[in-house]
Amino acid sequence: MEMDMQVLKTFLAASAMLAAGAGSSGQPARADGRAVVVLDNAKVRVLKTTGAALAGVAHGPGVVVPIEDGPTRKKGEAYWAAGKESSGSDPGPLVFVEPKPFTTGAPTSRMGSKPGDAPFVGMSFKTLFENETVTAIRARMDVSAREGLHTHASDTIVVHLSGGAIEDTANGTTRVNRWKPGDVELESRGSSHSARNVGEAIDVVLVALKR
Incomplete structure (x- = not known):
């Protein structure tokens, strides 16, 4: 499973x-x-x-x-x-x-949204750089910011800069995840969720993989 x-x-x-x-x-x-x-x-x-x-x-x-x-x-x-x-x-x-190098044929098609494409309130996204392998984005969730239900089009590494508390809802379950500066999370391609900031403003770097 x-x-x-x-x-x-x-x-x-x-x-x-x-x-x-x-x-x-x-x-x-x-x-x-x-x-x-x-x-x-x-x-x-x-x-x-x-x-x-x-x-x-x-x-x-x-x-x-x-x-x-x-x-x-x-x-x-x-x-x-x-x-x-x-x-x-x-x-x-x-x-x-x-x-890691992509070695198993052509990349699969990407269904879903890129960071910043989903409906949101109180969030900002700024591309830091992009190449053939990744897109790196600086993102911020202000106090009480919300991100609507969305499906990730790519595997995305989230690097927490400030820490904070985010209420996530996925597969009918809602829970609050608490992060510290330097914590890392993986948002897998094809996974779906919505999010709400339930603490102080949150700053992260998103690294979206292209392969």
Whole structure:
């Protein structure tokens, strides 16, 4: 049976916490500074690490999402890193989204909506960059913002910058998910839900996979 999207979200956040101890900022971090894998499937691998540690981790091209302000980049200023030399310009905490090569023929057709296409109130979306592999978007949910029922046209990694509380309704079930800065969730292609912000304003980076 396919895992409910909300259960998967909770599992990812819990896995990150179990895989690592709490750092000085309260966010998951290994004592040895190495990367923590919070998601790894056939399409993408997601790491929580630091700019200082990422250079020592074997990885391919991907999206770097700083979680805190650094010397050269602000929190949430996501960018594409083609190789190790460009993947850790700031030493602070980050999330690294590494799409895996597509090797099984032509991509399947996408039915559903892209981020920002669904009916919403009190939300904003700004494309940070786009290439043949991903679209990276900065999104915000103001207090009491709502997003209508929609189906995701692509697998989308959500990197939480501010944390917050979101009421999600999917498959007839409503629950409140509470997130912290640096938490990661997966919104799977083909999954459907509606959302409402039930806390403070929420800032995230969305990484929508194109394969």
